[in-house]
Amino acid sequence: MLILHCPYCGIDADETDLAPGGEAHITRHGAEASDDAFEAYLFHKKNPRGVHFERWRHSFGCGKWFHAARDTMTLEVFGTYSAQTVSPPKTLINKIKKKRPDWEGF
């Protein structure tokens, strides 16, 4: 069972309290974008085997979106952080690098 710490209400929320929101930190291209950019936004996800940065919503709790970094292979959760950012915090990236020396990086 996946448990993620909600940075807004401070609860270690059970997976069933959460709604997944897909890959984090992607650039959202709208209707005015080129076909290629829009296709890339919709379909070209990184989906690496290992470290993922994802969006989650504490949907049954405080209702806020937040970000989570976790390993989809081992299900290890590295940490969660605020949604009001365009890249993961440095401390979290360093923590992941320490645990996964061969990780390609964010």
Add this chain to the structure above:
Amino acid sequence: MSKAVSVLGGATYQGEVTITEAGLRGMITLRGDLSDEKLAAAVKSVVGLALPETRAIKEGKQGAVAWMSPDELLLLCEYQHADALVAKLDAALAGAHFLAINVSDARAMFTLSGAGVREVIAKGAPVDLSRRSFKLGEIRRSRIGQIAAAFWLSDEETLSVICFRSVGAHLFDWLKNAAEHGSLPRFL
């Protein structure tokens, strides 16, 4: 005006704990900047209570105020006072970015009383309901069974649950089932 009725008209069930549909209860959703002193003063003027800490609920004589999210509060009051209190909030917060709305008719509320209230809820909510973790005065928004609900303990033997009115009858049935005689593990 039509006569307002609560979802189950005050139905009760006596099992391991007593479950009572709490009848009509005034509820106001207030969204805004919780760090704004104007908002704190407005809340104080309608329910007589200071703003709660994160995930806390404060109960007083005039009503209660509960923390719902970093920008949302739920105010509880007498059912017939809700509209007047919303008008008061609107006046007090005019010019600020906020929302105050009377949601009384969109909600159902149940009161559980008895020694096993923690165990009844623990059967269906992904929440650690042990005394060590779930303290008095804390409100938790989560699920009970498959539906969204918020609950808090006023004392060790009194627990209140709020859910959407549309699923009120379902929650009552669910709670009845969870509180059947002889069904509590007596673990918490």
